[in-house]
Amino acid sequence: MKNDVLRILVVGVGGQGVVFASKVIGEAIMNTGQNVIMSEVHGMAQRGGVVTCHVCIGDTYSPMIGDGQADLILSFEPIEAFRAIQKAHPETVIITNKAMFIPVSVNISDVKYPDLDDVIGAIEEVNDHLTVLNATKIAIEVGSHVMANAVMLGALAGTGKLPIETDEFKKYILSEVPPKTVDLNSKAFERGLAVTAPD
Amino acid sequence: MHEILTNEVGKKLFLLGNEAIVRGSLEAGLDVAAAYPGTPSSEIGNTFERVGKDFGLYFEYSTNEKVAIEVVAAASACGLRSMTFMKHVGLNVAADAYMTIAYTGVRGGLVIITADDPSCHSSQNEQDNRYYAMLANIPMLEPSSPEEAKEMTRIAFDLSEELELPIILRTTTRINHMRGPVILGELGEPQDKGFFEKDPGRFITIPVHARKRHAILLQQMKKAAEISEKSSFNKVFELGGDEIGIITSGAGFNYVIDFMREQDIKGKVLKLGMTRPIPSEMCLKFMQGVKKVVVVEELEPYLEEQLRSIVQRQGLDTEICGKDTGHFSKLYEYTPDTIKQGMSKVLGTDAPDRKLEPKHIPLPDRPPSLCPGCPHRHTYYAVKKALGDKFKEAIFSTDIGCYTLGIQPPLQTADFLLCMGSSVGAAGGFSKATDQPVLAFLGDSTFFHSGIHGLVNAVYNKHKFVYTILDNRTTAMTGHQPNPGTGRSGSGEPTIEVSIEDIVFGCGPDFVRIVDPNDLAVTTKAYEDALAHDGIAVIIARRPCILLEVREKRRTGTLTQYKVNRETCKECRICIDTLGCPAIFENKDGKIDIHEAICLGCGYCVQVCPFNAIEPVEESS
Known part of the structure; x- marks a missing residue:
């Protein structure tokens, strides 16, 4: 029964578009006739807070992912991938954006933003399926830092783990973004796809 | 047209629980909705704001939950289908009216949605409002998914009219903010106007009438119990055995059924969707048919205690595992992990775990904080400047809204908080109980909700404190809903802008100052004067929420x-x-x-x- 269910955890920081990306993933897959349920974060998750969305696909009732249950983790910020690591298992495919979003709390507390190589190293010690990409940098190259979202979704599609054809997934994403940004989103998606897709 | 108004029967939409509730009410042909915004129910109102007018129903943001429930009770008495929705603590505010609506009963279907918040994601407590259904003795439905939330809302109106009683639809944050496929049924047709047929013996709840109405309520709840026995919302999932029988409701169902199926545990699951009155016969039969009963429900042992009482009445020796036995917690919302832990204790086994355990690296938190440019921060900054050395002894009586985030360093301008409007009432108490400087802070929407009677009290009883109304021209925390001060109604129509200062002047304090918190010098001077004032001093700190201001500046390119x-x-x-x-x-x-x-x-x-x-x-x- 376990194989029938695919669980995707999407994490990031308020304002990065985590909820939008998760909804697009869920809705695109639901439209192919599969069951999808997801949990969103609302309310106190304001600008700068941690945002976590759980997307569960297949024969399942639970909208939340338990420890060690995530099959894919899509992280928009590197330390957020590490914060979510207890949701992963050894085979979980983890994709994280490398661009840092420094929390305000480091200004006034003793806990500093950790060394990025330490964080990535710590994940790699327990999981062999980590991809680190600078989605924000790629997005700026494409035309706008806002496109980081589409880069990340492209990278997710590139893993080949989603139960939807990449073309169909991309088409759905482009139907959900503002019409003026379709071309940029399309380019950004392809750049992300190229990072994770096998040659 | 908003997708929620799609009239394509059988089409699947990917809806939030809150949106599904709205859809269910539209399929029932809802006529009147009224509410005060409160997370986790806020998106219900946001959706009505967008679609109410197009659908042809009347929707309003009322000043508070008590007013809202009174509005819909009257509409229902005129034969219209009506609904109110609130966060769990909102029902505390509405409770006075709520308790007696159970006696008057309803004509048009009346549905009351209470959105509980286990884990206090955005609330001051995690009270279990299922006990409100028990307290008023009215029927209750509890969905586990958006699809069920839609169906239960739709059917709740029929049930309400059949029993002539209001119906509670009780959700939790996880259901309100869960998204899933919802299959559309046909949209209903709202009525234009109702008519109020007088019936004083029912609607004037003087003692002689109320006594009779209580007896009628008990009779109607007997009928409700029969309905519950047959309700399709109460159903058994057979998992190939009778070793273990789970009785569950709401979000708990989702985790426990996944656990049972994934671990391949033979047993049965009784999912209760109508949880007031519970189907006693059905529960009894279920418990007799299994070797061991496990009750899985978030928060209080609401079902568990009723099930124990059934077992006791029947003289059975059924073993029931739940909160009483220490298998499950009364604390916080459940997750797949808490269910796994609880069930492992029940089964005496250890479910395999694949979770990773990397080396420890301390991570900085990302606590919610006031936005950059938030005018509340600026008010607090000026207050602290005016207080100088007295800041440490000053008492900051705060309230429910963004400004509670003044608690964070470096501001630390929040010391005491109970509920909506408590800032001003409590400030009066502090001012009488101590000689410390006392300051109360609340927002414009909270002022209209429950900040006025505290001001009257302070003037009347000669309290001495500084009362600040942080007027950012919106209800910011819950997502920028309009309020009586904004000049815009719940359906987006222009309306009279109720003046905060006119209300304040009318209450009679002899110190009132209106400042722009972005002007540091003027605001600091106002607080210096207010702190020196012998009596109640009111400051209205007026500046639109920065998010509204920035939206406008981006639009005009003036940022x-x-x-x-x-x-x-x-x-x-x-x-x-x-x-x-x-x-x-x-x-x-x-x-x-x-x-x-x-x-x-x-x-x-x-x-x-x-x-x-x-x-x-x-x-x-």
């Missing part, structure tokens, strides 16, 4: 950001250590910097910097 001048900055850190704007930070080189992706261009830091080292970013292409 100017700020930067630090390297030559004049002395790195005194006053901006970081006393203002705490999220846009200002110490960069890798130990220099003070302003983050261009975060700065919203309020320019307040310019007034804070003693060395004039902050300046506007020159316009570039």
Whole structure:
């Protein structure tokens, strides 16, 4: 029964578009006739807070992912991938954006933003399926830092783990973004796809 | 047209639980909805704001939950289908009217949605409002998914009319904010107007009538119990055995059925969707048919205690595992992990775990904080400046809204909070109980909700404190809903802008000052005068929410950001250590910097910097 269910955890920081990306993933897959349920974060998750969305696909009732249950983790910020690591298992495919979003709390507390190589190293010690990409940098190259979202979704599609054809997934994403940004989103998606897709 | 108005029977939409509730009410042909915004129910109102008028129903944001429930009770008495929705603590506010609506009963279907918040994601407590259904003795439905939320809402109106009783639909945050496929049924047709047929023996609840109505309520609840026995919302899932029988409701069902199926545990699951009155016969039969019963429900042992009482009445020796036996917690919302732990205790086994355990690296938190440029921060900054050395002994009686976030360092301007409107009532108590400086803070929407009677009390009883109304022209925390001060109604129509100062003047305090919190000098002077005033001093700190202001500035291309001048900055850190704007930070080189992706261009830091080292970013292409 376990194989029938695919669980995707999407994490990031308020304002990065985590909820939008998760909804697009869920809705695109639901439209192919599969069951999808997801949990969103609302309310106190304001600008700068941690945002976590759980997307569960297949024969399942639970909208939340338990420890060690995530099959894919899509992280928009590197330390957020590490914060979510207890949701992963050894085979979980983890994709994280490398661009840092420094929390305000480091200004006034003793806990500093950790060394990025330490964080990535710590994940790699327990999981062999980590991809680190600078989605924000790629997005700026494409035309706008806002496109980081589409880069990340492209990278997710590139893993080949989603139960939807990449073309169909991309088409759905482009139907959900503002019409003026379709071309940029399309380019950004392809750049992300190229990072994770096998040659 | 909003997708929620799609009239395509059988089409599947990917809806939030809150949107599904709205859809269910539209399929029932809802006529009147009224509410005060409160998370986790806020998106219900947001959706009505968008679609109510097009659908042809009447929707209003009422000043508080008590007013809202009175509005819908009257509409229902006129034969219209009516609904109110609130966060769990909102029902405390509405409770006075709520308890007696159970006696008058209803004509048009009346549905009351209570959105509970286990884990206090955005609330001051995690009370279990299923006990409100028990307290008033009215029927209750509890969905586990958006699809079920839609269906239960739709059917709740029929049930309400059949029983002539209001129906509670009780959700939890996880259901309100869960998204899933919802299959559309046919949209209903709202009626234009109802008619109130007088019936004093029912609607005038003087003692002689109320006594009779209570007896009728008990009779109707007997009928409800028969309905519950047959309700399709109460159903058994057979998992190939009778070793273990789970009785569950709401969000708990989702985790426990997944656990049972994934671990391949033979047993049965009784999912209760109608949880007031519970189907006693059905539960009895279920419990007799299994070797061991496990009750899985978030928060209080609401079902468990009723099930234990059934077992006791029948003289059975059924073993029931739940909260009483220490298998499950009364604390916080459940997750797949808490269910796994609880069930492992019940089964005496250890479910395999694949979770990773990397080395420990301490991570900085990302606590919610006031937005960059938030006018509340500026008010607090001026207050602290005016207080000077007296800041430490001053008592900050705060309230429910964004401004509670003043609790965070470096401001730390929040000391006491109970509920909506408590800032002003409690400030009166502090002012009588101590000689410390006392300051109350609440927002414009909260003032209209429950801040006025506290002001009247303070004037009447000669309290001495400073009462600040942080008027940011919106209900910001729950997502920028309009309120009586904004000049815009729940359906987006222009309306009379109720004047906060006119209300304040009418209450009779002899010190009232209106300030722009972005003006540091004027605001500081106002607080110095207010603190020296012998009596109640009211300050209205008026400035629109920065998010509204920025939206407008971006639209008109007039947003100017700020930067630090390297030559004049002395790195005194006053901006970081006393203002705490999220846009200002110490960069890798130990220099003070302003983050261009975060700065919203309020320019307040310019007034804070003693060395004039902050300046506007020159316009570039």
